[in-house]
Amino acid sequence: MTGAAVLLLDAAGPESAALARAAAGRGHQVHAATATADVPAPAPELAGQVVTDFARPDRAVEEITAYARRRGVGAVLTANEYLTELAALVCTELGLPGNDPHLAYAARDKAAMARVLAAAGVRVPYTRLVHDGTDLTDALADVRVGFPCVIKPVGGAGSAGVTVATSPAEAATAAATARMARGRYGDDAADILVQAYAVGDEYSVESVTQDAHTTHLAITRKAVTGGARRVETGHSLPVHLPPVTEAAVHREVAAAIRSVGIRHGASHTEVVIDPDGRCTVIEIAARLGAGHIGVLLQHALGIDVFAALLDVALGRPAALSPTARGHATVRFVTAPCAGRLTSLIGFPKPGPGVPFVRWRAAIGGVVNAAGVNADRLGAFVVTGPDAAEVEQRADLLARQIRVRVAPTPPAPGGPDQLSSASRSAIAP
């Protein structure tokens, strides 16, 4: 082993695994801080782990920093959005490159985010913080909100508890849903936000900041389900917008990154661009984009973002320039309805132009209809030199997938009913 040890806050999930592999592959010992509630069997590349309660940040900072000092940790990273503030606090305590610990909450708490971004001159949806029923009534009567409006928890992620409501009745149900969608570690407030709906196409901007200098790696087009629950169904990058629009998007995103104190590390900023090219920032997260965006960056642009993030966290120069000029897209597979997964046909295998596939639902297991990003059953990546050809190939592969689900509650007619839920389960 060479160099300092690396500590990941939460080592679960594909992005954390890629960071762990990048670190281990370069000779670093890799350690993890893991939530008390869900201690997994340690991954083979982990040299050790500290188990702590992420819902009690003061104690978690103490326990993690004590562990990190004993193990000679020289870099702390997280791919887990819920832990980005904790990461900033731990980095400060250890004197390692990290984000501003006084502002890091603003990349987690969406009420603070809207406030801080607006104060920095970034265009955000008009937002009202709602504690109770009276606040909700007031917010819905506010002409700056209007219908449709978006109701979301202050501390959520992955679309959990987010609803686009088109009437006061829907808004009331949506508010109850948002209140129940507590953060992953159960430590956040039950407050919710009511937001004006931003009309336009959705994109995200993938950026890496080092010593407060930001490089925008790519703009990503997001495919999202319509209707009340917005689930991401695919990502494609790099997207080239008209130069004036692209410059405006980069300006807004850079200001957003500064305003939430991102100094060293990744950010994923979600924006809506309206038909006039105006950019509204929906949210910013102080982490790499999830949904295999790191894999897309690697295959489309030749940027090893995991190695780069490791270098940023270690305080070394990071390689962020593209070495390829291709295109990549990821498509997510969802269940056509809630129930028991009975069969899967036609899911792509890795091969030329399909560098990555991931299936995570067991045949016979219970699946949900897509309501949040976590309901996605699998994903595959298609890549190549030409954007249109890559998208066509991904569409073709998607059309060949058949996901069969026995709906819950079980249909009285038995197996014959299954075909009603059998169709291509890739959202267009």
Ligand SMILES: Nc1ncnc2c1ncn2[C@@H]1O[C@H](COP(=O)(O)OP(=O)(O)O)[C@@H](O)[C@H]1O
């Ligand atoms: N103000 C808004 N206007 C339009 N769509 C929105 C707005 N807020 C959220 N959405 C939609 O809901 C999705 C999830 O909301 P978001 O704020 O990104 O929460 P999360 O942190 O759970 O991803 C977004 O990707 C977008 O499709």
Ligand SMILES: [Mg+2]
């Ligand atoms: Mg989002």
